[in-house]
Amino acid sequence: MVYIHGGGYYVGSGNSLSYGPEFLMTEDIVLVTVDYRLGYLGALSFEDQTQGVPGNAHLKDQVMALQWIQENIEHFGGDPHLVTIFGESVGGASVHMLMLSPMSKGLVHRVIAQSGCALNTWNRGNLGTGNKIAEIFKIDEKSTADIIKKLQQIPMKEFVTKIQSPGELGVRVDVPIDYSPVIETQTNEPAFIPKPIIEMISEASNNVPLMLGYNNNDTLIFQVQKRLYTGTAFIFDNLNETIPADLDLSHDERLNLLASIKDTFFKNGQIDLTTNIGAISEYGLGPWFVTGYLQSIQKHLAANHNVYFYVLSSDTTLNFFKRMHPVTGTYPGASHMDELGYLFRTPYAPCFKRDSLEEKSFRQAVKVWTNFARYGKPASEEDTFKSIKITDLNDIVYINIINDKVVNSNEPHKKVWDFWRNVYKTHKRVSN
Template structure:
C-alpha cells in the first residue's frame, strides 16, 4: 500500500499508514497548518487563514508545539511560536467517487492548564478511536502568554482569547477540508479533557462558533473552572513596568524572544494562588468587533445564549488526586475556597468558610496519610464537582438539546495519572479517562478480553455513538454496553457510572453537594448571580 495522497485548496498532502488496536489499517496526516504562522506582527493576535503551498507537503510528521515546559518529561522546555498545526486520522480516503459516504468527525482539544500540551501521539494516539468508523482531528493551539495575554487598549488589537480563536480557526479549517478525508462537516463533535474540556464548554458558549460543530463532550472541565483576569497589572509588575500603559507593555513584549516571554510566564506562575482567577484563560471581550466571548459564561448559560447542541460532560471519581502531581500541601484551607464564591483574598469571611470546609471533611482530624481519601474528596468537590453541578443546572434547563452526565470510576492499568502518581486510595484520578480513549506512552499491552480491553471498547463505543447519533446508547440491545444512559431531565441528576460495569445512577455525592450549595448560597457571588 502506497502513501495516501489528499489534495486540498491549500495544496497536496502526503500522509502515512498505521494500524489500530484491532490490527486494521488507517491513514495519518500530521502537521497540517490550519492558520498562518503567528509570528512577527501576528504575535498575540487572532489567527488568520493559512497560506497555500507548492509541491507535496510531507504530512508524515507532527508539527511544532506551542512553547512550553512539557509535562511527564522532567520539565523539558521545547516548542515554538509557529505551532498552529493539526492532525487527521481516517480509515478511508475518498477516491474518485463523486459522492463518497462521509463519516462523523471527532475534534479533540488537549488539556494542560492552558500552559502545556499538544495534540501529539505521545498522549493522544488514535489507535483506540480508529477502531470505529469516525474521522479524528487533534490540534495544537497557542498557550500561556502567547495564547492568552489581553490588553484593554483596542488599538493594540489584542483583546485576548487568541488560543481559543486558534481552536475556532481549526474548526473552520475542518468545515472547509474534512470531506477530503472522508469526514462529514455537518456532523462534528468537539471533545476535550481538563483545559480541553473548559475549551469545549467555551466553544459551546461562544458566538463565534455557530454552525462549526454539532455535539460536544467535556471531560473533567467546564467554564467555571477557569475564569481569567486581565493580566496587565501582574505582567507589568513581573516585567518591572508598574504604572505604565498597555502599549508600553505590549511593545516591550513584542521586542522579546519567545524564551524571554516564557521566563516571564514562569515567574508569574510561581506567584499565583491555586484558587484565584487564572491569568491564562478566557476573558470577556468588551471592545472587540468579533469577540470569542461577549458575556460571562454563567450569563450565557442562564439566558440560553449558546450553541444548542447535545452535550455530554462528566468527571472522574477521584478528581482531587490530581493535586498530588503538584506536591500540593494544604496548610491553609482558605486556599480551597473557589474563586467563583466571590471572596477577596484575606476577607475575614473566607476563614469562616475555610473552617466549615475543614470540619465537614475532617471533623476534628487533621490532614494526614490516614485522611487522604477525605482530602481527595474535598479537592474534587471544590475544584470540580460542585462547579460541574452548578454548570449542569444552569445550562441544561435552557438547552433544547439533551445533556448527558457521567462519572468515570473504572480502575485498571490504563488509569494514566493515578498509576504514574502511585496513588493507592480507591478512585479514578483526573486524566485517567483519557487512557481509555487514546493510546499514550505508558499504555501497556492490551490483552484480549481483559478489563482494559473491555473498558476501551465501552469508552470508544459510548463516545463514538454520541458522535454519530447524539445519544451514547441508542441501541437498548447492545451486547457490549447492556444499559441505557438517560439524559438529565430534572434536578435529580441521572448519570452513567463507567466502572468495571456500566450502571445507571442518580444524584452523585448528594450529601457533599448539599454542603457546598449551602456554603455557596451564603457567599457574596452565590447571593448574586451564580446560584443554580
C-alpha cells in the same frame, strides 16, 4: 471528533505521541487533535482592549481549527455537519465555551466536557497580562500601543524562556489565573467571551447535546504531583484557598463556611499529614469540579438544553496518571486525566492481551464517547444501560463507567454535591 488537550492553558500538545488514535479508531470516526497557543502567548491581554490584543488567543486558535475542519474535513472522510468536540481539564472548559461563544456558532454539534467546564473558577483569567510581561522586560512605555510594539521586537526564544515559568501555573480556585480566559467588553473585533460566561449559557450559540463528567477520584492528581515533586503527602494547607472565587462572602460567612467544611469532610475537623487521602480527594471534587458543574447544569436546564452526566470509575493498568506514584496507585478509582488512557493510546499504555480487562474497558469507554458523537446521547439501542438526561438539579442522573461495564445511577458523590448545593443556595454568587 475533535479533541482539545488540557494542561492548564500552559502545557500540552495534541500530538499523536500523547494522544495515539488507535483506540478511537476501533470505531468508524474521523479524529482530529489540535494545538493552540499556550501560556502568556495564548492569554496575552491588555486592559485597553481596543489595541488588538483583547485576550483569549488560545480559544480563538481553537475556533480557527474548527473553521478549517468545516472547510476541509470532507477530504478526510469526515462530515462537517456532525462535529463533536471533546476535551479534558482546561480542554473540557474550552469545549464548553466553544459551545457558548458566538465566534463558534454553527461549528460544533456535540460537546463532551471532561473534568472541567466553563464555570469552574480556575477558568477565570486576569485581564492585563501584557502589562505584567512589560514589567518583566522593563518596558516603561505608557501607552498600550507602544508596549505592544516593544514586545513584538523581543526574539521569541528570549520571550518564552523568560516568562514561561512553571511557577506561574496554579491550581487554586479562589483567585484568577493568568492563563485562563477573560471577558472581552471593549474590543473592536469579534469577541470570544463578550459577557460573563454564566450569562452566555442561556443564549448558547450552539444549542447542542452536552455531556459533562469527571473521574471518581479526580483530585487524586494533587497527591501524585506533590509526592513526585517533594516526596510528601498533599494536604490543603490553607482551606481558605479552596473557597471558590465566585462566592461573595462576608468575613463571618467565610469563617462559618470554613468551619462547616471541616466538620463535614474531615474527621474531628483536623487536616494534617495523618488525614486520610480519600477524604482530601473527596473534598477536592467540590471546589475544583462540582461547583462549576452545579452552576452550569442549572443554567442549561433553564434553557432546556440536553445535558448528560458521566463518572468514570475504571481502575486498570490503563489509568496512567494515577500509577505514576505507588502510594496513589493503591487507592481505587480514576484520577484526573485517567480517562484519557481509555480513549487514546498514551505513552504509558501497557501491552495487553486480546479479551483482557484492559481491552474490554477501553472499548467500553470508546463506545460511550462515539455513541455520543453519533447520536447525541451516550447509549445506543443495543446497550444495556440507558441515556437519561438530567432534568432536576437536585437529582443528578448519570452513567457510571466501571471498567468494561456501564450502569445508570443517581447522585454522584452525594455528600459533596449536597454540601455545595446548599452553599450556593444560601450565598450570593459573583458572575464570571
